[in-house]
Amino acid sequence: MTLSSRERILKALDHEEPDRVPIDIGGYISTVRTIKAYENLKKFLGFPKGDFKIFHAEHMVIDDFVVKRLHADTLYVRPQPLKDRYKRYPGKIVEDEWGIKFHKSENSLYYELHEPPLKEPYKEIIEDYEWPDPNEPVRYEGLEDEAKRLYEKTDYCIVLDHLTPLFGEGLLEKAWYLRGFQEFLKDMIIRPEFVETLLKKLHQIQMTHFGEVLDRVGDYIQIAEVMSDFGMQDRMIFSPIFYRRFFKPFDAKLIEFIKKKARVKVLYHTCGSLYPIIPDYIENGVDILNPIQPRAKDMQSSKLKEEFGDSLCFHGGFDIQQILPYGTIDEVKEEAKRVIRELAHDGGYIFAPAHCIQPDVPPENIVTMYDSAFKYGKYPIPF
Amino acid sequence: MFLEKISNEVLNGDLNDIESTVVEALKRHRPEEIINDGLIKGMRIVGEKFKNGEYFLPEVMVSAETMHKALELLRPKLENSDYTSKCSVVFGTVRGDLHDIGKNLVAMMFIGAGFDVIDLGIDVTPDKFAEAISEHKPRLLCLSALLTTTMPEMGVVISALEEKQLRNRVKVMIGGAPVTQKYADKIGADGYASNAAEAVDKANSLFNF
Numbered sequence A: 001m002t003l004s005s006r007e008r009i010l011k012a013l014d015h016e017e018p019d020r021v022p023i024d025i026g027g028y029i030s031t032v033r034t035i036k037a038y039e040n041l042k043k044f045l046g047f048p049k050g051d052f053k054i055f056h057a058e059h060m061v062i063d064d065f066v067v068k069r070l071h072a073d074t075l076y077v078r079p080q081p082l083k084d085r086y087k088r089y090p091g092k093i094v095e096d097e098w099g100i101k102f103h104k105s106e107n108s109l110y111y112e113l114h115e116p117p118l119k120e121p122y123k124e125i126i127e128d129y130e131w132p133d134p135n136e137p138v139r140y141e142g143l144e145d146e147a148k149r150l151y152e153k154t155d156y157c158i159v160l161d162h163l164t165p166l167f168g169e170g171l172l173e174k175a176w177y178l179r180g181f182q183e184f185l186k187d188m189i190i191r192p193e194f195v196e197t198l199l200k201k202l203h204q205i206q207m208t209h210f211g212e213v214l215d216r217v218g219d220y221i222q223i224a225e226v227m228s229d230f231g232m233q234d235r236m237i238f239s240p241i242f243y244r245r246f247f248k249p250f251d252a253k254l255i256e257f258i259k260k261k262a263r264v265k266v267l268y269h270t271c272g273s274l275y276p277i278i279p280d281y282i283e284n285g286v287d288i289l290n291p292i293q294p295r296a297k298d299m300q301s302s303k304l305k306e307e308f309g310d311s312l313c314f315h316g317g318f319d320i321q322q323i324l325p326y327g328t329i330d331e332v333k334e335e336a337k338r339v340i341r342e343l344a345h346d347g348g349y350i351f352a353p354a355h356c357i358q359p360d361v362p363p364e365n366i367v368t369m370y371d372s373a374f375k376y377g378k379y380p381i382p383f
Numbered sequence B: 001m002f003l004e005k006i007s008n009e010v011l012n013g014d015l016n017d018i019e020s021t022v023v024e025a026l027k028r029h030r031p032e033e034i035i036n037d038g039l040i041k042g043m044r045i046v047g048e049k050f051k052n053g054e055y056f057l058p059e060v061m062v063s064a065e066t067m068h069k070a071l072e073l074l075r076p077k078l079e080n081s082d083y084t085s086k087c088s089v090v091f092g093t094v095r096g097d098l099h100d101i102g103k104n105l106v107a108m109m110f111i112g113a114g115f116d117v118i119d120l121g122i123d124v125t126p127d128k129f130a131e132a133i134s135e136h137k138p139r140l141l142c143l144s145a146l147l148t149t150t151m152p153e154m155g156v157v158i159s160a161l162e163e164k165q166l167r168n169r170v171k172v173m174i175g176g177a178p179v180t181q182k183y184a185d186k187i188g189a190d191g192y193a194s195n196a197a198e199a200v201d202k203a204n205s206l207f208n209f
Helices: A005-013 A035-044 A064-069 A123-128 A143-153 A171-179 A181-190 A192-217 A240-261 A275-284 A301-308 A329-343 A363-376 B002-012 B018-026 B031-051 B057-078 B101-112 B126-136 B152-163 B181-187 B196-206
Strands: A054-056 A074-077 A087-089 A093-095 A101-103 A112-115 A157-160 A223-227 A265-269 A288-290 A313-318 A349-353 B088-093 B116-119 B140-144 B171-175
Touching: A005 A157, A005 A349, A035 A363, A064 A074, A074 A143, A123 A192, A143 A157, A143 A192, A157 A192, A171 A181, A171 A192, A171 A240, A181 A192, A181 B057, A181 B101, A192 A240, A223 A240, A240 A265, A240 A275, A275 A301, A301 A313, A301 A329, A313 A329, A329 A349, A329 A363, B002 B018, B002 B031, B002 B057, B018 B031, B018 B057, B031 B057, B031 B101, B031 B196, B057 B101, B088 B101, B088 B126, B101 B116, B101 B140, B101 B196, B126 B140, B126 B152, B140 B152, B140 B196, B152 B171, B152 B181, B171 B181, B171 B196
Parallel strands: A074 A157, A157 A223, A223 A265, A265 A288, A288 A313, A313 A349, B088 B116, B088 B140, B140 B171
Antiparallel strands: A087 A093, A093 A101, A101 A112
16 A cells, blocks of 8 residues: 555554655755756756755755655645844855854855854853744744645655754754854863853744744654764764763753653754764664664664664765765665665664765766665565 | 873763863873873873774764864973974875865874974965975875765975976875875875874884874
């Protein structure tokens, strides 16, 4: 029996095997990067060049016909960015409404931190700082109607994307954008009370923002995404002890709050190697872990599935560091089979690349990846 | 005793005490001794602890800051001494790439291992690398890239150095998340390391330090 996309994902997230492995494309962590790369993909698929939409720094909104062609089961809702909240300076420098300046170099894809505003690490500064107001209704215009429309008119799984315009990143990112990366990491050792005060303030804004969003879309979404990048390729950025001391209590409160507001599964995105804190995530109520970066230390899919698969679902897993950009068609097919073999049994898995797709990835590799997930993902998995 | 204390203060990131300890140590030891047997020794253990997973970024950064505080006191006193660094190393993140955390970390470990570091920053063009090599005459160039999309710039830098006949003046080491030994071999780099501590070991072995 063929299930609808929504049924397929919900069944998988209940740790049961649906008709086939569900597929995701289109979120902050699973979309295609850059207009040019997206147009190349559309051209390769035989779709005419047409309008495009960007939701955040050349992260493309994937058109419904591409979602359908690539067998994906998700559609996204997200608050729209407010254009008047950004100040632009010469040299591609942009200041957001937090007072954080970002810079994009001519050849780079990414806006990187240019100048953090909180130069003085004193607790008093946090109270006096001009924080953005998450209660402004203008931030949420059209959001409820869009979520309702998608829920009622389609049978896709509706996902609340990372809240990119105001609070797309997690507490950690917001904190280090405000302080500078190295300064914030040193703060954790040198001035832990300052760190606690800063995170508490940011957490309040984040919770209020989530509350506003969920009051509008809570009845229509099935997955809500949260994030903070705690991992690097070979270890966590800081020790699990620091995670438990500074971040875990806030994560717990946020996830509890989201689940009170809406009947959703919570997806937690955290890049890289984070094996030591996976039990903490489970304890905090995380339902889905993304991106399962296969080349990161201790993040081998089969091991994670065996150890945590009963209580945790997985999202991602397809290698984007080597195979997706550089692999042959056969290697891409084999990688799709590998992740399905290692993660898909007993449900609990949504197929996706282990991060959004960079513009140097050949369109044929993108299409082969999704076609292979569709072809080899039929339950029962025979290999 | 003072040298061991300094080494331990670097290891523990003891920012509050390091300056007074260095002042005391200078009454009994030459600055180069304090650097070699205090700071470098401490940073070597920091590097080992990072390599074996015991230390994470915050610990390394606070240790490096402790070392910098000590070096600021010691540098003026080195001018009339016979202290020489191992060699100069030019660092930079390649054109189009604005990431500097990994590069900074490697640079910190190099300073902590007794190299003289010239850091060109991020988004560095091949011409800027070439100019820096002509100007500073380093024996080693360290290139960083975080992205699959900027990694090919490393090959462009090496070609530019060949064109300008500077390639035989420096060894080139490369690193960053997408970089592999295979890629290093492909573009003719002299060395690759997967982490900061390994990079120092690699550099030491390239020059038999």
